Amino acid sequence: MTDSPFSQADYDAITDAAAHWCMRLHASDCTAQERQAFEQWRDAHPLHAFEYEAMLEIWEVAEDLPRLETVVPITRAKPATPWRTFGIAAAVCALALPLAAYSGWNLGLLPNSYQHFEASNTTRQVTLSDGSQVELNLGTELTFSNYKDQRRVTLDKGEAFFSVSHDTTHPFIVKAADGRIRVTGTKFNVWMYEDQVRVNLIEGSVLVSSNDDLPGDGLRLGPSMQARYKHGDFTPQISQTYANDTSLAWRHGKLVLDDLALSEALPLINRYLENPVMVADNSTGAIRLGGIYNIKELHNLVATLPRVLPVYLTRNKDGNPVLNSIPQQTPKS
Template sequence: MSEQTLSEAEYDAVTEAAAQWCMRLHAIDCTVDERLAFKQWHDAHPLHAFEYEAMLEIWDVADHLPRTESAAPPAQLKPQTQWRTWGMAAAVCLITLPLGAYTGWNLGWVPSSYERFEADSRVRQVTLSDGSEVELNLGTVLTYSNYKDQRRVNLKKGEAFFKVSHDTQHPFVVKAAAGQVRVTGTQFNVWMYQDQVRVTLLEGSVVVSSNDTRPGDGFRLGPGMQARYKQGDYEPQISQTYASDTSLAWRSGKLILDNLALDDALPLINRYLGTPVMAADTATGALRIGGIYNINDVKNLVPSLPKVLPVYLTRNEDGNPVLNAIPQRPLKN
């Protein structure tokens, strides 16, 4: 293909090929030869790689399409694979077939809008197409999809503060790790690191589910309440926050560690690091740390820890820094 500007037909052909490759590579019977053929196609032109990445974003949207009973799964496909395939096909309609997209919207399969936001080295404020305002912490990536029956955010990583536009007929759902937060209009914060999630409510009410396959089993939070969950939790842990709570200090550019055990502090620290630091054992994890740090300088915190704690740094076989407690010498009689 020429490096010059592509015709509309050529561009559409690349888009269609990217969609087909995305569906094929996610199929359970995709072969090694097919994967090699895909790599050759992917590397043949920069546009191929660009369009395929765009299709992966759409595939992610398809993963959250509402399950309806109007489409029976083909017998040879597993249910999850079938729904992803149906969803991907519907999402491709959004790009290539306006009539199909309109039908998909009415059925609740295809969003009328899809947005992706990312905050890298600075806090970022964005306004979603529904008017909701979102503040993204450093290293945060999320997507927003507007469906006929609900508004959906997928928090891929990081932390975000939401001011949701009130709409009782059009719920706002935030998916984070294995669970989700469901609201109609309110202000709340969602922090996520790996499979750990913490939801802090400032105003209004939210329903938090730790397992998004059972969203009806969620727990309702009121202002000043917090929910925590991680992968595998049947239900979230609910607690009350107090004036001393530092969960939202990031909005002022700060990470505050208030005399926390290292086991509790490290996820907060690692959220800002490219390579996470680990505690060598339970004795190290029990050591306590405090202080106020600039979120842009957290990367400089790890090398300084041996200066403020009785620890020394090593690295494991994966190259991750590891904190090791210095053994305490017994007192002489």
């Protein structure tokens, strides 16, 4: 019985290769032949692609480091070979990175902890490095970076429920679409689909801004309040939630639609679908839908809608299903 097809040396070699390709692809003199060679290396094994993506995330975080303005001239006796150049670069990085990391941390530019999480076909509960707990819904992806002056989450897609470890001196900020949610310690849920975001506060308080570029910290939510925003909103829309609110039913594997218009229901459904469902016009979007659905089986819902609603299905040019209302016959007089 074999435990793994790779030895530790193999893993180290793949990591080194991923670092090399990350450096070369970001170099201004990277050639088309090199890019083709990289693609062949990346596609040779899934682990190659995985290690490169991990290295790319680290590279992107490091982009926040300040650039040195002083240039020190170096006189070389003879041209360095590519491998010698790479060796020098690796040696310099080995000496400079600890100092850069320390300086970046003190300046609030580089995190001392970085985590990436995904949930595809099942919900997932994770613990962040600060002790906060996060529950991820299906199809959710987020990253966490711990900086000196703040804790930062980027919700790339999906939905997550946060139980944030309390720290008044170290605020917890969630970036979702154009806006942000700022807290110090609380429990809240963030749902995102395309540029639409909905924030539900369970306990504590949060500040919600619809645009991260606007001044100020945004509008304050108290328990049992909800904020919604989308691209272009100057401020979030605030509303009260009630004891029978079903926004968090996903934590029990359910999506509850309480007699919603299709224009409101479809974003909640489409969040789980590979091919989103469209409506043909406003009259179709006004048709109402209710029911309780298993979030893992929502892909089966689309085909059943014509059986329960006065609609029929077509496809648009992109292959997405489109709901069309069936014209109501006018009774003859």
